[in-house]
């Protein structure tokens with residue numbers, strides 16, 4: 385998709401129609417069932433957090449998923465590690481969707497949870513639906529306003545590169561996410577690779593084309609033990625206009 389020919393010429397974060405984000409369409413298109421590439425990401429995040437907490441058993445008080453949208457699997461990745469999870473979101477529509485889902489999440493998330501439960505740390509959460517309902521709270525806000533050094537574990541999936549066409553806003557979003565974490569907090573962040581923008585329902589949303597080196601460069605000043613991996617484009621990609629996915633796991637310095 386070419387945003388310019390589609391009439392979307394600017395593309396700064398504040399200019400996109402976030403409050404008209406069609407939550408249902410986005411959820412249906414991306415998360416109605418478990419796709420191979422999400423499974424690959426879940427396995428890597430699950431194993432990174434398990435490895436981290438085996439080496440560093442102190443559990444954080446609270447975790448955050450930044451730009452949660454209509455994706456609950458980053459929140460599921462946090463469940464064994466903290467008893468308070470903030471689902472931080474900018475869009476009114478996504479906030480309403482999250483509030484409904486948190487109360488009793490839908491059956492589709494069962495297949496995602498099953499991948500987590502291949503590790504005993506996740507199996508120990510016997511009632512994930514109840515655990516999400518009691519641990520997660522939705523917070524409405526702009527990630528550029530996040531407080532510093534507040535959360536002890538964090539995730540941010542498909543947000544920093546999928547909110548603006550401006551590279552400086554991609555870098556700023558990564559920095560805001562990292563700065564919101566406390567020293568030595570483990571994190572996982574996922575990015576679309578070389579995204580040209582995306583359509584949700586009838587509306588177009590901006591993206592900034594980034595690759596693994598851009599992700600490394602944006603996170604490196606804030607992270608140690610940084611592990612960047614590339615998830616290849618599947619045979620049936622969710623849409624056109626991107627070349628794969630990038631996962632970054634690490635620890636806040």
Ligand SMILES: C[S@@+](CC[C@H](N)C(=O)[O-])C[C@H]1O[C@@H](n2cnc3c(N)ncnc32)[C@H](O)[C@@H]1O
Nearest residue numbers: 451452453455474475526527541542543546547
């Ligand atoms: C491509 S969606 C990703 C949603 C979800 N994390 C996922 O994994 O599918 C981008 C998300 O970023 C949110 N977003 C955009 N600008 C934001 C901002 N300034 N602060 C916080 N969230 C923002 C949008 O509302 C949307 O939910």
